Amino acid sequence: MHFKNIEKSILIDFKKGDVKAFEYIYNMYSKSLYKSLLYLLKDPIEVDEILHNVFLKIWAKKEEIDFEKNLYSYLLKIANSMAIDLLRKNIRTQLLCDTLSQTEIRETASVEETYLKKEEWIMVEEAINLLPPQRKLIFTLFKLEGKSYQEISEQLSISTSTISNQLVLSMKFLRKFIHEHQREIRTLFFLFYFL
Structure with a gap:
């Protein structure tokens, strides 16, 4: 997927904590990230939550981000990591419920x-x-x-x-x-x- 490059001045402003620069980055990448996450998770509520957390994370770590690298790839990596963690958690929860159910049946x-x-x-x-x-x-x-x-x-x-x-x-x-x-x-x- 092709994205236009963000002007360096916007990235510099973002690193300094400029909210408008953050909004610009959010508006530029959030729809594409949403689609990618929805394909993985199939649940719009979970996707909204992860998308929110992705942008919270980059805001919290804005000073550490290397803008020489592709920003979208960085965001996608964070989003995929969070989605995989959530999928693992959902699997663990399901396994726990299944285990509880099987234990209950065995113990009559x-x-x-x-x-x-x-x-x-x-x-x-x-x-x-x-x-x-x-x-x-x-x-x-x-x-x-x-x-x-x-x-x-x-x-x-x-x-x-x-x-x-x-x-x-x-x-x-x-x-x-x-x-x-x-x-x-x-x-x-x-x-x-x-x-």
Whole structure:
């Protein structure tokens, strides 16, 4: 795919933190990146989230970007890497759900236990999705992908203390959310099966 070259002055302004230069770069490359990601992921919501994170990342690392290299190739590499990470996470989540299902069948768990475990897992995923974008990203990288504070710090260009604070806030929110919604699940189950 051919892209016109961005004027060097725009790249220099971008490196200095000029928002208009950033918008220009975003407008120039976002549609093509979106199409590429959509082909890979097939889910517009996931594509929007990754596209957002790609541009957040280049903004955070603007001083480090080597503009002698092809900027679109750099953006595409970041986007593909994030998409592959997401696909791996989705596969792990599916494998976890499958494993839980198989374990439940083998242990001949009661209908109630099976229902409650599935609903609790759905609840956890729902709670994670309600986290603010950066907090969700940090939580996902640490808890679901198993990355260290240092790896996350380097990837997102934030301090390890920020990561720690965000994880504490995430866990506090998730505990509260799950506590508030567990009663609803049990009530729904009771209504569904016994009334």
